[in-house]
Amino acid sequence: MNEQTKPEARTYFGWQVERVAFMFGMSGPRVLMLGAAALLAVWPFTVADLLFGVIVWPIAAITIGLAFFRVRGRTADEWISGWVSYRLGKRRDFHKFASGALAPDASPVIDVADLDPEATEEDTERDAVPITAQHGREWKRKRADLPGVLAPIEILEDEFPDGTPIAIVHHRIDKTFTAVARITYPGLGLVDTDRREQRVAGWGGLLAGLCTEGNPIIRVQAFQRLLPESGAALRRWHLDHADSQAPEVTQAITEGLLSTATLATSSRESFLAFTMDARRAASAIRSAGGGTRAASAVLARHVMSLTASIGGADLAVQSWLQPRELAEVVRSIFTPDMGRTLAERRETADRGGLEAGTDPVLARPASAEARPGYYLHDGAASITYWVYDWPRSRTYSTVLAPLLGEGQHRRTFSMHHEPLGPRKAEKEVMKERTARSVAVRMRQRTGQIVPEHEQAALDRAAQQDVERANGHGLVRFTGLITVTVTDFDEQSPISQRELEDAAAALQADAAAARIEVDRMWNTQDIGFAMAALPLGYGLPKARWSQ
Secondary structure, three states, X not given: OOOOOOXXXXXXXXXXXXXXXXXXXXXXXXXXXXXXXXXXXXXXXXXXXXXXXXXXXHHHHHHHHHHHOEEOOEEHHHHXXXXXXXXXXXXXXXXXXXXXXXXXXXXXXXXXXXXXXXXXHHHHOOOOOEEEEEOOEEEEEEEOOOOHHHOOEEEEEEEOOOOOEEEEEEEOOOOEEEEEEEEEOOOOOOOOHXXXXXXXXXHHHHHHHOOOOOXXXXXXXXXXXXXXXXXXXXXXXXXXXXXXXXXXXHHHHHXXXXXXXXXXXXXXXXXXXXXXXXXXXXXXXXXXXXXXXHXXXXXXXXXXXXXXXXXXXXXXXXXXXXXXXXXXXXXXXXXOOHHHHHHHHHHHHHHOOOOOOOOHHHOOOOEEEEOOOOEEEOOEEEEEEEEEEOOOOOEOOOOOHHHHOOOOOEEEEEEEEEEEOXXXXXXXXXXXXXXXXXXXXXXXXXXXXXXXXXHHXXXXXXXXXXXXXXXXXXXXXXXXXXXXXXXXXXXXXXXHHHHHHHHHHHXXXXXXXXXXXXXXXXXXXXXXXXXXXXXXOOOOOOOOOO
């Protein structure tokens, strides 16, 4: 009888870094810098004054150096543009946010018709609670007061065909609609190899199913946050199962432990956010009656059809978030001190307590301020990193475990995916393969040695083309990580040291996960919106910025 060998765990590799193809693989600003350097270099010759070159040639050399020199993965023009943008915004106090009673001015009223040509008359009433009834259902919308790039967001309420409410996040400028699901999953670390690969393949199948031509779902955000356990569920369980006949000493000890226990454990919450582009779904929206109400109904139908694919990855949809539930998640992230109160309210709501969740209008911080290196919000401070480089060698499916393990501070991790249609995928793969092939052939023709990394990149591009031809999908993706320190005092050296220690611990975990992260200097408010909130905001269109 032959002994069965244990199957080897599958490794993963093949992702390509998105590069710029404006001119010679450089961005527009870098090309302009090189052009300016070239003009400065030939200027003394055109005016026949070589002494003038003593002045302009060093400037040209510095400009060339700035065009090619990188610091922490960024070129000089990227650092300069970010710094200038932050300073200009700071001069106009755009880096500060005050909500509610702290707001210096009332929020301007924007006519929806100016932003949505298909908006109905009812859609122009921004803050109405019940606006109208459609097909026997009450339509509700809430205008959230959010800072910075999240200001155009409002939370709508629609229903599934069975009457279950669902929150729809509407971005008025981008014309996108997002639904958020709270999910549970069994994990990968303690399962056998076959089951692990099956779960990973299920997740790949979910993304591949969205890589169809004209699919209205343009983004998928996988969001997980690690936060201290509030203890509300434990206290609720104790109250439900406590025996009134238990000895008084036992009851006193148990109640004392529950009331004085510190937050020694952490809990995880996981969400999936699916974002629909209203322009891609224009036909279906018009068929449903037009406007934001119809767009929300169309998105609700799409996310219902995804339930089976989500289950194929062993991800169980615990619930599609309702407006008050989504507002609770957002508020607890902006105001960490509210997390425990909101959790206890949720556990006691069915026993005569306050209604679970919070009003969508209150899904915001009381105040926030963006600093160059961190983001202040309601007594807490957060630092956001983006994944600059993924592992360059083959890795296992558990490679990101160090980032998602137990930690002393709150941490959120977001991965944004953009499924590409077959035609765009073919264009991107062929562009990458052509660029790599030309680079290798130029070196061969000029007698240069082809570096191994260029040959490996060409082989990966060719393999990716083969997989695409066999029906695989292509996905753009990026990862962002935020670490948050509560009870932060900007004037205290101890708080500053605690924040930097938390950032150092995150970087150490990233190194253990074999990824390179870069701190989002001068754009911490945007990074927080992308990494710390499950609102589907992130992964902008490809630009000439690398």
